[in-house]
Amino acid sequence: MTIVQEGRLKGVFTGFKDQNTVFEFANGRKWRQKSYRYMYRYAYRPEAKVIEESGRYMLHVEGMNEAIEVRRA
Template sequence: MYKLTTILFLIVSGILCYTTYSYKDQHDLVQEERNVLKIEISNLEEDKKYLNSKVKGLEEVLKSLGREVEILEQKFSGEQSLYRVNDRLTQRNSNASNNIIETKIDGTFNGWNGESIFKMKNGSVWQQASYAYQYHYAYNPDVTIYLKDGKNYMKVEGVNEALHVKRIK
């Protein structure tokens, strides 16, 4: 009976020790996890502060770019108005009775492809205003730009069709 009591005592003591040890280990693990989480939260807060400072910097850059865009838009709209006035004056001065401008394309001409832009020897720049495709190679070909039904058309030497264009400079 003494042996049985001793064995039972040892078993119960071992269970109690193990249970106590397990609770202590669990408590230590929880504390360790809390400490790790506190460090991670601290790191995240630092990251948040850093990113907020970057966002503020980018917001300032966007504001300055917005101001620059406004200035460019004002300048562009002003230039477009000047081009329109210049178009009217050029049309009046070129040939008042027929509204004709005669010039040459400055450099190589390869026809048009839907969004073509044409720089002229007189300094004006014209853009294709309707979709069409035409291939024709020429160097400094003669060009006649005329007004018909309120629209400008460009006739290039050696090309049978005239092209609807608008002046951009």
């Protein structure tokens, strides 16, 4: 398990949606959701981190109970 990216997401976060959902960190790096998974949560600039787990990149967002698989956008 390795932390690949951590910091705050840019702007408003409204949860996980589908493969078109892009999460942008404050430093400009972007990650795209890899599969459909809908979970709503509103937050402004939440803390987040991308962790590499067994060859997969998982996005963990403050306040969300589950992580979502992502890929670099």
